[in-house]
Amino acid sequence: MEAGRRTGGPNAVRNTLPGSVTGPVVQAGAVHELHLNTRWKPVVPAQLPPPPSALPGRDRELAELDRCRATPGRLPLAVLSGPGGIGKTALALRWLHRIRTDCSDGQLYVDLAASDPAGPVPPDKVLQWFLHALGVPPEDIPDEQPEREAIFRSLTADRALALLLDNAASAAQVRPLLPATVTGVVVVTSRWRLNGLAMHGARFVEVGPLGPAESTAVLAEVIGPERVAAEPNAAERLVSVCGGVPLALTLVAARLRTRPRRPLTREATALAERADLLRLSTEDDPALRAAFDSSYESLPPAAARLYRLCGLYPGGRVRADVLAAVTGEALGDVEEGLDELVDANLLAEGPDDHLRCHDLLRAHAREVARRDCPEPERAAAARALVEWHLDMLVRADIVLHPHRWRVGPRYARLAAEAPAFPDARAALRWLEHEQQAMWAALREAAAWGWSDLVWQFCEALWGFFTHHQHYTEWIQVHEEFGVPAAQRRGHRLAEVRLRGQLAFALAKVHRYPDAARENEKALRLAKAEGHEPSIASALSQLGRVARGLGDLTTAIEHYRAAARLQDRLGIPRGVALCRRRIGEVLVELGRVDEAVVELEAAARIMVEVGDPVQHARALVRLGTLHGRQGRAEEARRLLHTALATVRDLGSPHHTAEVLAALGELAADGGDPVTARDALTEAVALYAAAENPRAGALAARLRELP
Template structure:
């Protein structure tokens, strides 16, 4: 639009923008990708009431404090999170760059959340690719502060355990707001300029208001009973909400009858800091549940992670998902379960404890069976996702030779894996705690495809620290060799060549001692990669040639082609270009023939790289662009970064500096911080601007 004689474009544009200045003068502006804006808050509380003073304080502090850090503290179940959510939802327009949420797990059975992991979740939510998340707390803090320095962003840090835990997660933007909820006051945050909201139990009038919102006119028709209910609930919002839900689902139940039930129950076992107990309130809702509902309630509490979907709950119950879904909906209505997203649920921390206490009354065999069903469900879905990502890879796990089918496609598989990443890790941990070694090592093998595409190294090494000992305890040497070969690759890719050599040699020893030619070929291939990465090219060629000789006798064709690709790379590095190109072309043809499109793309990447090193950038581009098309369809950030870096070199080689800058910048955004390639690309970008 025209303002003051100037032709300007205002607002946010998605896609290309056409700007007409005058007749005969048309400019096309290619819109840059908009930063990802996360809105992660759970829904606002449905029965929120009162808290006028606290809300007014937060409103005032937001205008006075830069940035705002507020601690919302009080006993469990008093409504700290509800207050924070109500204010943050009402203030959403003040934070156009997004709202982040995390449960810091102060009372989680597995312990509080580690700031290093929380920062990883936040970075992913802000659009940082998984492969770009740096290792270590200090590096993740630095990247998080850089990303949020100029953003108007709010954070809800729920269930904090200490001031130090919160302090590690504070952004630096003066337009940000951080609300931390905790059962403790976290006075140590005063040195960070924090404001403090002490949330207390409701008085009688506020309690009656909440009950009236839940059950309507019955409060006015039985005023004395309503006041007695408010007293028996101790003004605790969670207790009032559960009682309200119970009454609303039983329209013929009188408030007096509810009072009588409460009076006869013990209110002591789940005591809070102010001696208020909610276990009896939870039990009153629990005992009215139909038997199936009560069973689902108990068994879902055995789920290994914080949140779960309908299918995982069905696995715990051992029932079809279609039968369990309405049960979960009823539990949500009764405030015994929270729906945190579409068909995704979680327990309040006290309710989860309550449900687990009731599960403890089942037999150990029943509890173990439910836990194993959930763990196996996650393992089967992981196997299906891995089959979608790497359909032609040789596997040794029995799950791959059963009834499990591949996921619908690579991109869908990657999306599911990212969404369930924490639950997969916890499932493996539970399997290890329960002594299910046969499942533990299979999680490690099935994580291979996800690791290659996302490079979550922390998860990878943590799982293998459980998986390798599990295979050893089982005496499953094939599995042990497989996992050690996987570690060889991952250590080598990070430049830890001594560790890689150690694992690869041990994998080779096991396979040779057992006469396992498949294992021998895998170990030789990975050892070839170690020698190649460390610069010992003659040794790499010997390892890889031996591996291919074995593969020619046992197959599969894809594995033989993989050896061929690496041999081609080594030959090219040795200056034997014609031989290298021939090997790469043959490997690409084989990969295409077996349907491994990512493998084919990697052959094209290597071919393009060879042309670049020999000063033929124009010839490199066609190979690299074909490879890029494949990996973008799959959704593989790490491989895309490698290709874009090479395309940047090619563009620079033909003098197309704007294109070079674009590819380098995109590669940097995809590569992990600290990766040696990132430093090289940064140097190239800097050189272009001189």
């Protein structure tokens, strides 16, 4: 047969199609001669590798893939993107095998080798493989790519084929391989986002880490559920170390499967350092490091530098403005470089202005920073990141606690600048949002041996701590990092400050002997330094310990001594704090009239100095006292005034304090419904902070009718 014949003139074209064929025939433009030989027998290829044996979960991603087939009249094209080792290929195979009965004309598969040292497989080579798989003999496959594309489209037109284009390097590599069918399906996997395929109607599915339950199921599938059940805590640690990365999970599980007597606890301990996990590999699977290296090595220089900085960034959430501030680069340039990392799936977009760096990728980024950056350059970058976070922490603490005297050298400088936050509520919200980065920055400073920064972090975290009061971490950080750092620097006043902060938390968890020891050390150091504000603080803290031990007379003596000293020093807020505490002890002693005088004075002074939180706390004590004396209406008025203040600030600890008082007032007044609501919320807030009051209030809840 003959088609597309045009005669005459120097540019005459004559396209011929010799032989008889079945199926559609296309006009191929200036291809000149397109031979479809009658020897080409229809072939139903079955090239998909077997489905993975262990890949539970992934319900969200599977649903996304199902949706890509929901639009009639368009080629279902899905792009699975994610970092190396995240399970893109396994997910694609699982889904394609699930729908294979709908693809009656077969399946084609190719590894496009995006990360191969020799370079990605060119499309013309892939087309040669595909044409052969579809029944075209090698001798009939044309040499030029356009001709191969034309035949491929002809052979795939309207056929129910499934194609898996695995490990693609770019949209340009994929486009020539798209079939001319709307009844089949194409899945592309890539470490890059391949945004250029959007014009072909692609549905983009980000493949992230597995959740804890899914990760545990993978582990159990490979090593057996009985080993996981026998050591559930160790299994949980292994899952945590692997960070939900399927390649990491399967590497660990494969090693454990070949060592059936190896305890999971031992394996978890051995892999606690993620660098060890990066080195793991099996005969069939590459090491995680190789998977991550290939992505890193393809980055342009500016993006590669930012990736190394991500390894030094405190915590797993990265901000463009912080990187711009510490590098001195324009924000737009930094954002452009971070976009490169997002496209390479080395960072993931978060729900806010942060980007997320997976723990294993962060470990890899830190490793390449050690490998590719001289230590002075790396240390300077790490310190700049840590100091940025310390400066912001100090700025927030200044707004949260404007009346507190400080030891840290940054306070005077930063207090002279315009406030970084409009009010205490905004400062607290920011700290809550950034707390992971703040704690990580403190630990980063400790890891580098920057003791001068470590103790400053501990002092500056006080404002955040007073509103959340997470005692376990606070005590650990002060004992392990803060106090030793101040001692190494020989900064006695810093040591006094941190011992006082530590003693406060120890007393709150009823470790009174330990709290007394820290306070006595702080008092001795403060006296040796002749620093009277520190002496007053230590005396007040000793009053707290005496009260906790039941020595109420000694407690009042310490509080009054501290109040007299602070009055002489002109520190009215300190005086008010002592008077409130004296009032609390007087209530316990049954000296109610004296207590009212002290509590009302404390409340009045806190209004005068502008401390709404401590004013609210004084109102709580007065409200509780009024309730005990039968003045329920006045008690409710004071307590609700206090609750409005602390709720407006968003302080969990102080909110729990007021709710507990309101719950007790309602219970005593015969209103169990209101009491239950208030006490339930208070228990939840206290429990989140590991406050011992949670247990006592929970017991009180059980007593309600």
